[in-house]
Amino acid sequence: MAKHERHPELDLVxxxxxxxxxxxxxxxxxxxxxxxxxxxxxALRDLSDATVAVGGSxxxxxxxxxxxxxxxxxxxxxxxxxxxxxxxDGRDSGTDADARSRRAQERTPLRPRDGARTxxxxxxxxxxxxxxxxxxFGNYWFWQKAGEFRAERDAVQQTLREVEAELSAKEWIPKMxxxxxxxxxxxALTGSIDAPLNGTACFAKESGAAVxxxxxxxxxxxxxxxxxxxxxxxxxxxxxxxxxxxxxxxxRLDAIPDASAITAFAVSLxxxxxxxxxxxxxxxxxxxxxxx
Amino acid sequence: MAPxxxxxxxxxxxDRAAAxxxxxxxxxxxxxxxxxxxxxxxxxxxxxxxxxITGSSADAEDVMQEVWVQVWRRASSFDAARxxxxxxxxxxxxxxxxxxxxxxxxxxxxxxVAEPPKQSAPDPGRSxxxxxxxxxxxxxxxxxxxxxxxxxxxxxxxxLSQSEIAExxxxxxxxxxxxxxxxxxxxxxxxxxxxxx
Numbered sequence: 254m255a256k257h258e259r260h261p262e263l264d265l266v267x268x269x270x271x272x273x274x275x276x277x278x279x280x281x282x283x284x285x286x287x288x289x290x291x292x293x294x295x296a297l298r299d300l301s302d303a304t305v306a307v308g309g310s311x312x313x314x315x316x317x318x319x320x321x322x323x324x325x326x327x328x329x330x331x332x333x334x335x336x337x338x339x340x341x342d343g344r345d346s347g348t349d350a351d352a353r354s355r356r357a358q359e360r361t362p363l364r365p366r367d368g369a370r371t372x373x374x375x376x377x378x379x380x381x382x383x384x385x386x387x388x389x390f391g392n393y394w395f396w397q398k399a400g401e402f403r404a405e406r407d408a409v410q411q412t413l414r415e416v417e418a419e420l421s422a423k424e425w426i427p428k429m430x431x432x433x434x435x436x437x438x439x440x441a442l443t444g445s446i447d448a449p450l451n452g453t454a455c456f457a458k459e460s461g462a463a464v465x466x467x468x469x470x471x472x473x474x475x476x477x478x479x480x481x482x483x484x485x486x487x488x489x490x491x492x493x494x495x496x497x498x499x500x501x502x503x504x505r506l507d508a509i510p511d512a513s514a515i516t517a518f519a520v521s522l523x524x525x526x527x528x529x530x531x532x533x534x535x536x537x538x539x540x541x542x543x544x545x
Numbered sequence: 546m547a548p549x550x551x552x553x554x555x556x557x558x559x560d561r562a563a564a565x566x567x568x569x570x571x572x573x574x575x576x577x578x579x580x581x582x583x584x585x586x587x588x589x590x591x592x593x594x595x596x597x598i599t600g601s602s603a604d605a606e607d608v609m610q611e612v613w614v615q616v617w618r619r620a621s622s623f624d625a626a627r628x629x630x631x632x633x634x635x636x637x638x639x640x641x642x643x644x645x646x647x648x649x650x651x652x653x654x655x656x657x658v659a660e661p662p663k664q665s666a667p668d669p670g671r672s673x674x675x676x677x678x679x680x681x682x683x684x685x686x687x688x689x690x691x692x693x694x695x696x697x698x699x700x701x702x703x704x705l706s707q708s709e710i711a712e713x714x715x716x717x718x719x720x721x722x723x724x725x726x727x728x729x730x731x732x733x734x735x736x737x738x739x740x741x742x
Contacts, residue, residue, distance in 0.1 A: 297627055304635055309590070315589060330614060
């Protein structure tokens, strides 16, 4: 009992394994687990097994024999389990190929003119030589101009690509947030610091894409906020958060690895430049549990 | 690869637990045979939970189908440090069953309009052993005392949050939290090792 009084989060573990905690309590427990409490981790394992005992009190029953084949022939159960589709490679390699092709075309040298004489008098030879000279000069002029035009065209295309990329980046966030399969979770304050932070993490578990929107980010002098994901109780840093002058930040994450295992997003307050370790060293100030 | 039934019968509890984890890893790598093995092994444990929550064989079967699809897709997210394979599967089953009854609440109850599927008969020898353990767990549940039993009942079988339980029972939230933990700890002590189901 004394242990319980010393360690109030233990009571939250039971509610957590039953998915019965309110958002504030869940955030508080996840923050606590993230700080590496072995006692609560052990309680989590034990009480998780205890749910088997509660469920085991239900009377015996078996489904129809048909269910087995229904499950195993379900079209969603096919191919490689949990395999993430990577649609970028093909497109990228195509783009590279196009670019290589373009560059190869641009590098194709002009064929030197053969200038072979076909015989005839000096005058003819002179005229031919003059004509060749004119043609050669003309060719050189055209070649030079074409080079200038190509350079201009490349510069315009590069600008166009940059503008398109910028527009695409601006459109990406609203598209991602409203896409099917994306869920948004409020980042709840853990109460570990007195700051009016607020934020939301929008996350597509299938693709691993995420957007984290934060406001009122004004870290104390010499400190930085850092973004984390938790897989179980194991934190992984997503980097130090840079806010604008008004304390806002929009963090775009195209594909977080091992996304299906992510159980929460969290923000901690760290020394300037971020945590010197693989886990938060400062207080975890916000947590958004990711529900299945 | 899933261990064969003869091999499985000779295993002790830790070996079985390790074999379960290996099977789940195989599922994560796309092994359908391992999924079939887990289906056969854990359906007697999981289906009663789905049935108790949904109250309908047809709904419980729909729930189980979603459970195994989720296991197929999310096997790689299993974390052995957080609990056993049966506990993980039980959590998924309970969550999907509670989701199912929440989404069903606005619809006509399925058993009123559809013929329930015919349940298959459990293995008689194994069923007797399983029912004996289940009876002990039910008795233990009752022995938790009315308050703790009610709190666990509402949380586990009805899916109420601790705030909702406090509101419904008129108990302080802190007390609900403590009773939940104490109830689960007592039930944990009674859980036998091995495949009692």
